Amino acid sequence: MARYTGPKSKIARKFREPIFGPDKALDRKNYPPGQHGASKRRGKQSEYSVQLMEKQKVKYTYGVLEKQFSNLFKKASAKEGITGTNLLQLLEARLDNAVYRLGIAPTRSGARQLVSHRHILVNGELVNIPSYTLRAGDVIEVREKSKALETISDSVAARMINKYNWLEWDAKSLSGKFLQYPERESIPENIKENLIVELYSK
Structure with a gap:
């Protein structure tokens, strides 16, 4: 990859x-x-x-x-x-981004690694392609064998309340749903x- x-x-x-x-x-x-740090003059x-x-x-x-x-x-x-x-x-509909947004991984690079290492399911099927495009209604979940991974449990424990209105999160099952494409004003970047x-x- x-x-x-x-x-x-x-x-x-x-x-x-x-x-x-x-x-x-x-x-x-x-x-x-x-080389010259903050003192360097930078042209327009x-x-x-x-x-x-x-x-x-x-x-x-x-x-x-x-x-x-x-x-x-x-x-x-x-x-x-x-x-x-x-x-x-x-970009927001990419699987690795959704895994990051849901709080399953603390960073997007960490989310890409979880996906490529076969820890994530979409609609019950294993998907190891970080660029996989989600559709409205798709369910993203942590594979059963992977739920005990420290990196996942630590990230989930540190996650805030659901900050993104285009995603739904179920803490008990470690799963989320991609509800729809986000409105522009909802994307924080x-x-x-x-x-x-x-x-x-x-």
Whole structure:
């Protein structure tokens, strides 16, 4: 399974956002990485650079590589509605993202690992493809043999009340339901999807 394995703190500092989760390095150095640190003068970014940065931020946030992202954008463009919103909805409908949102894993990368290591079922069937696209009504659950895993039990114990109105959670069975695609205002990530649409329309 192809995935990003490089330095995460540098990427978070580049975008000045904790896109991989809480990061002490970002708290200490809230400026882009580079040889001269915070003192370096940085020129004004071009329109293309700003748009490209936004696309890169979304890719890193959701753990999607370039070809996957391009294919998702094509699907979003072909759907009715606003392309940028469609794109975010498709990203939110990925199985690894839903596992993370439900609190079964503390991070999206952890969720990808749980899925690829065959710990997650969808509608009672084993699915080990993190990019699997969920449909309304799909039930996501932890495999019976995996419910005792420390990483899962710790994450579930630390989860808050259900924060996402497009997901339903049953703590007793360690299962959740993907109710629908989320409305744009319900997606909490700081993303300017219109910049990505502008980038691809050139």
